[in-house]
Amino acid sequence: MTKRGYHHGNLRQALVEAALVLIADQGPHGFTLSEAAKTADVTPAAVYRHFAGRDELLAEVARQGYDIFAALMDYAYNEGKPSALAAFEATGRAYLAFARKYPGHYIAMFESGIRPQAWPDLAPVAAKARNVLERAADGLSQHLPADRRPPGSMVSAHVWAMSHGVVELYMRGGAQSPFPPEDLLETGIGIYLRGLGLLPPDQ
Incomplete structure (x- = not known):
C-alpha cells in the first residue's frame, strides 16, 4: 500500500501537522522523528528528506x-x-x-x-x-x-x-x-x- 504522506503532495507540512498532534499528546520532547513519520503515515526515511532532526521539525x-x-x-x-x-x-x-x-x-x-x-x-x-x-x-x-x-x-x-x-x-x-x-x-x-x-x- 502506498503511504498516505506521498499522496497529499506536501510531506513537509504533513510532518508539521503530525508534530502538532504529538506535541499536544506527549509534549515537545516526548516523541521521535520516527513517531512523527508514523503519525504522518510515511516511512521514517522520508522524514530526513525534510528535517535533519526533531529540533529542526520543532x-x-x-x-x-x-x-x-x-x-x-x-x-x-x-x-x-x-x-x-x-x-x-x-x-x-x-x-x-x-x-x-x-x-x-x-x-x-x-x-x-x-x-x-x-x-x-x-x-x-x-x-x-x-x-x-x-x-x-x-x-x-x-x-x-x-x-x-x-x-x-x-x-x-x-x-x-x-x-x-x-x-x-x-x-x-x-x-x-x-x-x-x-x-x-x-x-x-x-x-x-x-x-x-x-x-x-x-x-
Missing part, C-alpha cells in the same frame, strides 16, 4: 506559529485603534487568544527550548511579533516628554512576561482563579501602566 512548527502569532498581533493592534491604550490592550488579548487556539504552536515556540536566534528562518518572524507589541507600547508614551518616556522595548517585555504568566498559570497550568484570564491580564496591565505614569489614575 523549529518549523515554531516558525509557523510565530507567523500566525505575528499576524494576530498585527490585526489586534490595528483593530484596537484609534486609542493607543485600546491597541495595546488588544495585543495582550491576542496573546491569550493565540495560546488558547494554537496550543501546539505555542508549546513549540515557548516550551520546547527552541531559541529563535539559533534558526535563521525563525528569528525574523519571531522579531516581527515582538515588534508589534513594541510599536503598541511606544504609542502609549508619546504624550510624555522624551526624557520621561520609558523604553517601548521594556514595556513590551514586561507585558509579554505578564501575558505569558497568565497563560502558564491559569490557562495551561490549571491554577484556579475567580477571574477570567483576560480580566487578570487587563487589570495587571492597567496597574503596571499607571505605575509608569502612562495612564491617569481614573482610566
Whole structure:
C-alpha cells in the first residue's frame, strides 16, 4: 500500500501537522522523528528528506506559529485603534487568544527550548511579533516628554512576561482563579501602566 504522506503532495507540512498532534499528546520532547513519520503515515526515511532532526521539525512548527502569532498581533493592534491604550490592550488579548487556539504552536515556540536566534528562518518572524507589541507600547508614551518616556522595548517585555504568566498559570497550568484570564491580564496591565505614569489614575 502506498503511504498516505506521498499522496497529499506536501510531506513537509504533513510532518508539521503530525508534530502538532504529538506535541499536544506527549509534549515537545516526548516523541521521535520516527513517531512523527508514523503519525504522518510515511516511512521514517522520508522524514530526513525534510528535517535533519526533531529540533529542526520543532523549529518549523515554531516558525509557523510565530507567523500566525505575528499576524494576530498585527490585526489586534490595528483593530484596537484609534486609542493607543485600546491597541495595546488588544495585543495582550491576542496573546491569550493565540495560546488558547494554537496550543501546539505555542508549546513549540515557548516550551520546547527552541531559541529563535539559533534558526535563521525563525528569528525574523519571531522579531516581527515582538515588534508589534513594541510599536503598541511606544504609542502609549508619546504624550510624555522624551526624557520621561520609558523604553517601548521594556514595556513590551514586561507585558509579554505578564501575558505569558497568565497563560502558564491559569490557562495551561490549571491554577484556579475567580477571574477570567483576560480580566487578570487587563487589570495587571492597567496597574503596571499607571505605575509608569502612562495612564491617569481614573482610566
